[in-house]
Amino acid sequence: EEQLVESGGGWVQPGGSLRLSCAASEFTFSTNWMSWVRQAPGKGLEWVANIKGDGSEKYYVDSVKGRFTISRDNAKNSLFLQMNSLRAEDTAVYYCARLREKVTDYYYYYLDVWGKGTTVTVSS
Amino acid sequence: DIQMTQSPSPLSASVGDRVTITCRASQTIRSCLNWYQQKPGKVPNLLIFAASNLQSGVPSRFSGSGSGTDFILTISSLQPEDFATYYCQQTYRIPYNFGQGTKLEIK
Numbered sequence: 001e002e003q004l005v006e007s008g009g010g011w012v013q014p015g016g017s018l019r020l021s022c023a024a025s026e027f028t029f030s031t032n033w034m035s036w037v038r039q040a041p042g043k044g045l046e047w048v049a050n051i052k053g054d055g056s057e058k059y060y061v062d063s064v065k066g067r068f069t070i071s072r073d074n075a076k077n078s079l080f081l082q083m084n085s086l087r088a089e090d091t092a093v094y095y096c097a098r099l100r101e102k103v104t105d106y107y108y109y110y111l112d113v114w115g116k117g118t119t120v121t122v123s124s
Numbered sequence: 125d126i127q128m129t130q131s132p133s134p135l136s137a138s139v140g141d142r143v144t145i146t147c148r149a150s151q152t153i154r155s156c157l158n159w160y161q162q163k164p165g166k167v168p169n170l171l172i173f174a175a176s177n178l179q180s181g182v183p184s185r186f187s188g189s190g191s192g193t194d195f196i197l198t199i200s201s202l203q204p205e206d207f208a209t210y211y212c213q214q215t216y217r218i219p220y221n222f223g224q225g226t227k228l229e230i231k
Contacts (some may be wrong), residue, residue, distance in 0.1 A: 035220075037168075044211065044222055044223075044224050044225045045160070045162075045168060045211055045213070045222040045225075046222065047213070047219055047220040047221065047222065050218070050220070059218045059219075061219045062125075062219070095167065095168070100173075102173070102174065104174075106154055106155070106156070108155070108156060108173060108174040108215065109156070109215040109220070110158045110170060110173035110174070110179075110213075110215065111158070111160070111168070111170060111213075112170050112173070112179065114167045114168055114169075115167070116167055117167065
């Protein structure tokens, strides 16, 4: 069964850093786009970042640009999110998800496999 | 950025009801629209991708329609396990915004 397992969450003071990891198994990790999605307590889902299978393309939501970096290690089937200059508003459950690509008449993308999430709390 | 607006929210319904949830994009997104279900304390689950394609393993009572700016998620006959929050998401342009969610409650 295709699986994603996040780790690395925790409590950090404002201005601090954390590095999230996501271990993938039972699918060909290197050929898939991957994403991070977050959910603040009691709130909706927010897309954070995407990275292409070979790592050559990366995209971010404006609120994290310049502070967060998405990366991957295909040899280790692992996805990462380096989070710097953390703010209280970054407090959330962070999900790693596979971004599937389907090409028919156009390019369609959808998040079809999700991890259980890791909790990040930014507070003094 | 493309804004996604869902309605209604919340939505009250009974077991056996036919339910529709609407998602509107602030500009055209072709058919680049996905629907997810999330139960309390659980991980989001993909229901529909590319507006009308049922994800493998999802019951056939779920269906999606629409293109351009207006989309609908339909549940043909509500089951007890369907009471959850539903999100639409556009994947036409970065950022891949979600709607605010529609909480489907028991009437």
